[in-house]
Amino acid sequence: MKSSARFHGRWTPFVLGLPQLMLIVLFFYWPTLKGWWWSWHLECPFGHCSTFVGFGNYARELKDGSFYASLLTTAVFSALSVSLSVLVALLLAGMVELHQRSGKLFRNLLIWPYAVAGSVLGVILKVAASPSIGLMGYLNTLWPGFWQPHLSGVQAMSMVVFAFAWTQIPFDFIVLVAALRSIPTDYMAAAAIDGAGPLRRFIDIQVPMIRPQLFFVAMINLIDSITNSFAIIDTMTQGGPGGATDILAYKIYRDGFIGLDLSGSSALSMLLMLLVLAVSAVQFVMFERQARREA
Amino acid sequence: MMLRAAPWIAWMLSACIAVLPAITRASAFDFWYAHGGIYAQTIDELCAGFNQAHPQDHVRCLPQGTYEQTLRKAVAAYRAGRQPAVVEIYDVGTADMMRSGAIYPVDALMQDTGHASDDTDYLDSIRRFYAMENGHLLSQPFSASTLVLYANRRKLAAAGVTRLPQTWEDFDQALQALKTHGENCPAVADYTPWKMLEQINAVQGAPIASAANGHDGLQARYVFAHGIHRRYMHDVARWHAQGLLLPAILTHANDQTLAFADGECAMVIDATGAYAIVAKAGIVDTEIGSLPVYADTTRYGNTIGGSSLWVFKGQDPSVYPAVARFLAYLREPKQQLLFATRTGYLPLTHAAEKALASMPTTTAPDAIRVGLASMELPGNTYNAGVRLGFVALFRLIWQEEVQRALGGKESMDVALDHVQARGNQLLERFEATYRAAKPMDNAP
CATH class of the missing domain: 3.40.190.10 (Periplasmic binding protein-like II)
Incomplete structure (x- = not known):
């Protein structure tokens, strides 16, 4: 048996990668190209007419107040949900590490929610957060008119932030638990001998040692919150009330798929892609710097 | 490797071919x-x-x-x-x-x-x-x-309302009477523009857009923000604030038709097509009347x-x-x-x-019966619905701005001005999109 981990020949690796490549071409590159093309045209839905308008679609979106409102909503949503998911995951991971025997059980239990699709969770939480029949609706029997996510943008936003953070926590948790376990036990033991309690060790040793992983999960969450939060928004608020949760990804769907505004939503998609590319570039640069520092 | 796959491919091909005649049957x-x-x-x-x-x-x-x-x-x-x-x-x-x-x-x-x-x-x-x-x-x-008024006969009678409201003034009084009588949900609505703008303006014969609501061509622009719609939406906002016209989400049924059909709410303005649901539930003794209009105005045919x-x-x-x-x-x-x-x-x-x-x-x-009768009244240029572009997006904009107004983020007047301005941007774009299109070829 050969132990070489290389494929022979020029074509074998290519052929093995082909199915995945084809999927990416079909579901990413091709739609991206098409969207790029449409973003420079005024496009009729049924495709029989198409007028080149240059920057027209972009200029219109960049002049439109609802674009900036949506951008701000996206920023608020991303910042809040990323902070919440990373903080909660870090807290859970830290606590699981404290008690080795029960830790094993909780490690498994806390990963399970990862298997629940965003749209399913959205439907469940929407019922739970219903102002009339949900758990939160109970608050209205105590203080009438307190819980009104259909009118209050702040409440609706907190609802979707909670839901989206929920979908992210299990992944963050897995990564952070693994990171915490990779910290040499000597450090922790030394600190303990010096009299540092669990909280002090957590703040002064564990958190600084897993900073790269924290940064990694935050970045993944951030990109996910921009591109992958659609299901939660669609099932829970449809961007409402009054556009308070109308993040860019949802606005693109609304304009393009409900409104059949193919040109405008294509231009928005291109802008969103630029945004995601920028975030990814920041992540890349930071990791490079980190790697160089470690080397 | 290829050889082993061959029978499978052959099988799949033949399966496809076997299905073909059924699909292409003339x-x-x-x-x-x-x-x-x-x-x-x-x-x-x-x-x-x-x-x-x-x-x-x-x-x-x-x-x-x-x-x-x-x-x-x-x-x-x-x-x-x-x-x-x-x-x-x-x-x-x-x-x-x-x-x-x-x-x-x-x-x-x-x-x-x-x-x-x-x-x-x-x-x-x-x-x-x-x-x-x-x-x-x-x-x-x-x-x-078309829109009609569904009312729960027993609840109205209990509150001393003996006649179905014919005007919005009567409707307002009926709501107050029901509320005073201890009714939690005098009426329910899902706050959608088909019901609150398009149908209401039609029955009042009031324009929504120029060029005969768009029937005359692409040059149409929205013109509803200062007419009867503003008056109606001010009433709607008041009913909302006073808890007389509940948003459907505040009902147990979470849907305006169901909230009426299950007896939770006393009245609803709903489509005749909702009748199937109300009748099938069979819970409420339902009386149906035509869509109210304002007392000092002419009633036109419903659209x-x-x-x-x-x-x-x-x-x-x-x-x-x-x-x-x-x-x-x-x-x-x-x-x-x-x-x-x-x-x-x-x-x-x-x-x-x-x-x-x-x-x-x-x-x-x-x-x-009621729906047909209300459609047979005389019409004018503006009671034949709208023929406008991007209406689906326009409806979402209307809902967004009205939600903001009901949530106290802006006044109803400002909200309606925004709806009109944003709607007109859509119409301009719709016009630009299709102006350049070559004339239609309608051969099959």
Whole structure:
């Protein structure tokens, strides 16, 4: 048996990668190209007419107040949900590490929610957060008119932030638990001998040692919150009330798929892609710097 | 490796080929519709009836989800060259469909295949809703509905309201009386523009957009923000603030039709098509009246909402005679009445209306009777619905701004000004998109 981990020949690796490549071409590159093309045209839905308008679609979106409102909503949503998911995951991971025997059980239990699709969770939480029949609706029997996510943008936003953070926590948790376990036990033991309690060790040793992983999960969450939060928004608020949760990804769907505004939503998609590319570039640069520092 | 896969590939190929004859049978075609529940059951029954009556033809009736989803799928299917022969498209899709260059106009199809098509047989308000400037009908009206007032007779009587409100002033008093009597939900609404803008303005004969609400062409712009709509929305905001007109989300049913049907709310302004749900629940002793108007104004005929059937180009030529037979079948008074009496959607032609009138009152739903009566009043330029572009987006904008107003983020006046301004940007773009389009080619 050969132990070489290389494929022979020029074509074998290519052929093995082909199915995945084809999927990416079909579901990413091709739609991206098409969207790029449409973003420079005024496009009729049924495709029989198409007028080149240059920057027209972009200029219109960049002049439109609802674009900036949506951008701000996206920023608020991303910042809040990323902070919440990373903080909660870090807290859970830290606590699981404290008690080795029960830790094993909780490690498994806390990963399970990862298997629940965003749209399913959205439907469940929407019922739970219903102002009339949900758990939160109970608050209205105590203080009438307190819980009104259909009118209050702040409440609706907190609802979707909670839901989206929920979908992210299990992944963050897995990564952070693994990171915490990779910290040499000597450090922790030394600190303990010096009299540092669990909280002090957590703040002064564990958190600084897993900073790269924290940064990694935050970045993944951030990109996910921009591109992958659609299901939660669609099932829970449809961007409402009054556009308070109308993040860019949802606005693109609304304009393009409900409104059949193919040109405008294509231009928005291109802008969103630029945004995601920028975030990814920041992540890349930071990791490079980190790697160089470690080397 | 390749050798082992060969039998599988051969098997799959032969399976595909085996299915082919069924797909390409000359007179078989697809009909995509946009309903669920009891509505879908009735449509399936109509399809089965057609297939039985016309053994040489075969229609496959396939549900495609909501109106929005069906239009979206139709667009995608047409772009991919796999469109169905017939598709049900909701009213607001009319402006796009008629300019799509993708359709075989129904009146041309009927003429080409030798069917008598007398468009004047359609009820006036239905024909005007769908007719082109030259009076032609490019699609066949299918499910038509109009707004009526549903009231819970027992709750109204208990609160001392003996007569169904005819005016918004009466409606307001009835709401107050119900509230004073301890009713938690005097009326319920889902706060959608079809009900609060399009239908209300039609029955008041008030313009929504210039150029005859868009019927006269692409140059139309919205003009509703300072008229009767503002007056109505101020009342709506007041009713909302006083807890007289509950948003559907605050009811247990979480849906305005169900919240009335289960007896939770005393009144609802809803489509005649909602009758099927109210009747099927059978919980409430329901009295139905026409949509109220303001006391000091003229009442015009109600307009409709709903859908029409469009025929796509690009099918095998031998299919179109079968499609025409299917459309003619659906237009028979008997089939219209089957659909109408089950669902509360309206009969479409005078012949069907007459047949309905001769039926015993127990089988003809009240909602239809009241709806038809309210549509027969005289009309003006503005009570034939809207024919505008990007209406689906416009409706979302209306909801967004009105939610902001109800949530106290901005005043109702500012909200309506925003709706109008943002709506006009959509209309400008719609005009620019289609101005450049080459003239339509309507050959199949």
